[in-house]
Amino acid sequence: MILPKLEYKKAQNISDAIAFYESTNGQVRYLAGGTDLIPLVKLRLSTPKAIIDLKGIEELKAISRRRGWLAIGANVTLFELKNNLMVREYFPALYKSLDVTSCETLQMRGTIGGNILQDTRCLFYNKSLEWRTARGLCLKMGGEKCNVVPNAKTCFSNYCSDNALSLVALSASVRLVGPQGERKIKLEKIFSGDGRYPFTLAPGEILAEILIPAQRSKGAYEKLRVRDSIDYPLLGVAASIKENNGKVSVGGIGSAPLVYNLKNLNDRTFKEVAEKASAHAKPVSNTTLSPAYRKKMVGVLVQRAIKKALMEGK
Amino acid sequence: MKTTKVTFHVNDEKVTLKVKPYETLLETLRERLDLTGVKEACSMGACGACTVIVNGIPLRSCLVLTPEVDGTSINTIEGIGKEGNLHPLQEAFMEKGAVQCGFCTSGMILTAKALLDRNKKPTKKEIVKTISSNICRCTGYKKIVEAVEAAGKKKAVKSNA
Numbered sequence: 282m283i284l285p286k287l288e289y290k291k292a293q294n295i296s297d298a299i300a301f302y303e304s305t306n307g308q309v310r311y312l313a314g315g316t317d318l319i320p321l322v323k324l325r326l327s328t329p330k331a332i333i334d335l336k337g338i339e340e341l342k343a344i345s346r347r348r349g350w351l352a353i354g355a356n357v358t359l360f361e362l363k364n365n366l367m368v369r370e371y372f373p374a375l376y377k378s379l380d381v382t383s384c385e386t387l388q389m390r391g392t393i394g395g396n397i398l399q400d401t402r403c404l405f406y407n408k409s410l411e412w413r414t415a416r417g418l419c420l421k422m423g424g425e426k427c428n429v430v431p432n433a434k435t436c437f438s439n440y441c442s443d444n445a446l447s448l449v450a451l452s453a454s455v456r457l458v459g460p461q462g463e464r465k466i467k468l469e470k471i472f473s474g475d476g477r478y479p480f481t482l483a484p485g486e487i488l489a490e491i492l493i494p495a496q497r498s499k500g501a502y503e504k505l506r507v508r509d510s511i512d513y514p515l516l517g518v519a520a521s522i523k524e525n526n527g528k529v530s531v532g533g534i535g536s537a538p539l540v541y542n543l544k545n546l547n548d549r550t551f552k553e554v555a556e557k558a559s560a561h562a563k564p565v566s567n568t569t570l571s572p573a574y575r576k577k578m579v580g581v582l583v584q585r586a587i588k589k590a591l592m593e594g595k
Numbered sequence: 596m597k598t599t600k601v602t603f604h605v606n607d608e609k610v611t612l613k614v615k616p617y618e619t620l621l622e623t624l625r626e627r628l629d630l631t632g633v634k635e636a637c638s639m640g641a642c643g644a645c646t647v648i649v650n651g652i653p654l655r656s657c658l659v660l661t662p663e664v665d666g667t668s669i670n671t672i673e674g675i676g677k678e679g680n681l682h683p684l685q686e687a688f689m690e691k692g693a694v695q696c697g698f699c700t701s702g703m704i705l706t707a708k709a710l711l712d713r714n715k716k717p718t719k720k721e722i723v724k725t726i727s728s729n730i731c732r733c734t735g736y737k738k739i740v741e742a743v744e745a746a747g748k749k750k751a752v753k754s755n756a
Binding site: 283289385509511 | 596597599615616617618619622638639640641643646652653654655657658659660662663706724725727728729730
C-alpha cells in the first residue's frame with residue numbers, strides 16, 4: 282500500500298523535534314519504530330503532513346539506574362529491553378509481557394515508548410479508507426455513530442499494549458517533554474478513558490522516559506490471543522507483587538487499563554479482585570472473540586496471573 | 596515534493612539515490628534497485644514477506660521509510676548466496692522441500708539467517724519462536740523449521756572446518 286505524500290525530518294535531540302513540531306502547527310507525527318504509525322498512515326487513519334523521526338536522539342536510547350529508579354529511554358527496543366538483566370531479575374511481569382509482545386522481528390523494531398503510545402484498535406476502525414467510508418465513519422474517525430454499539434456515546438476501541446499493563450502493575454511513571462516544558466506523571470494518568478483520544482498527552486509532548494521503582498518484585502503476565510505470535514492481546518492481565526502487596530492491571534478491553542491494588546493477599550482477596558475486574562470489564566463485539574468469553578476470561582486470567590506471580594521462585 | 600538523498604550499502608554495494616521522503620524501503624528495493632526477491636504481501640507489517648536485514652537486524656521493509664535507512668548496510672535474499680555457492684539456509688530449504696508457493700521464502704530465510712547469525716545453535720523451540728514472526732499461507736511451517744534446524748547444523752560444520 283502506498284503512503285500519502287509527507288515530509289520526513291530526522292531530529293537530533295528532543296528540543297529540535299519540539300521546535301519542528303511547533304513550526305508546523307502540529308500537523309506532524311513523531312516516529313519511533315513505526316510498527317504502529319506506518320500502518321495507520323497507510324490506511325489514512327492518521328494524516329500528518331510530516332513525520333519527525335526520533336530514532337536519532339541518543340538520550341532516548343539509554344537504560345540507566347538512578348536514585349531508586351530504573352530509567353528506560355522511550356526508544357529502547359522491546360527486544361533490547363527484554364534482554365536487559367535487571368528487567369529479567371527485578372521485573373518479571375515486564376519481562377513476560379515483552380516476551381509475548383507481537384513477534385521477535387517486530388520486537389526488534391518496536392520501541393517501548395511507541396508500544397505504550399500505540400493507538401487503540403477496533404475491528405471496524407483499522408480498515409481501509411474505502412471500507413470505512415462505505416460503512417459510515419465512526420466516532421473515532423470523526424463520524425456521528427459507533428459502528429459496534431448502537432447509540433454509544435463513547436468509543437470502545439481496545440488499548441492493546443501488553444507492556445503498559447505490566448508497567449502500570451509495577452507502578453511506573455513517565456517523563457514527558459513538550460512545548461510547555463517537562464513533567465513526570467504516573468503511567469496510568471496518561472489514559473483518558475475515551476477511545477477517540479486515548480491519551481492525555483498535550484499536543485507536541487514526547488514520551489522521553491519510563492521510570493520503574495528499582496525494587497525486586499514477583500510477577501506474571503497472561504495474554505489471551507489466537508495465534509501466539511504477531512497478534513494483539515484480546516485480553517491481557519499483568520500482576521506484580523512485592524511482599525504481600527501488589528497491583529493487577531487488565532487491558533485489551535476498552536481504551537484504558539483497569540488497575541487494582543492487592544493487599545494482604547490470600548485466596549479470598551484475590552478471588553474478590555478477579556470478580557471485581559470481571560464485573561468492571563466492558564468488552565464489546567469489536568474484536569475476534571465474543572464479548573461474553575472475554576469477560577469471563579478476565580476473572581480466569583486475573584486469578585491465574587496472581588497465582589503465577591506468587592508461585593514464582595518456589 | 597522535494598527528494599531526499601540517501602546512501603546505503605545493499606548486498607555490499609554502495610548505492611546513492613534520490614528518493615521521495617514517503618517512499619518505503621520495500622518500494623525502493625523493488626522498483627528502483629530491481630531486487631524483487633523482497634516480496635510485498637500485507638504491506639502492514641504483519642506477514643514478514645518483505646523482511647530484509649538492516650545492520651544485522653531483520654526488518655519489515657514495508658514499515659520503513661527509505662530516508663530512515665540512510666547510512667546503513669542492507670542484505671536482501673539476492674545477496675546472501677550465489678548460484679553454485681548458496682547459503683546453507685538456501686540449500687537446506689531446497690533439500691527439505693521447505694518451499695511451496697515460495698512467496699514467504701525469502702522473508703523466512705532472512706529471518707532465519709538473522710537468528711543463526713546471533714545464535715549459532717538455536718533449539719527447535721527458539722527456531723519456532725523466531726519463524727513465527729513470518730506467515731506462510733501454505734502453512735508449510737514444519738518443513739521450514741526442519742530446514743532451519745538442518746542449516747544450523749550445516750553452518751556449524753562449515754565454520755568448524
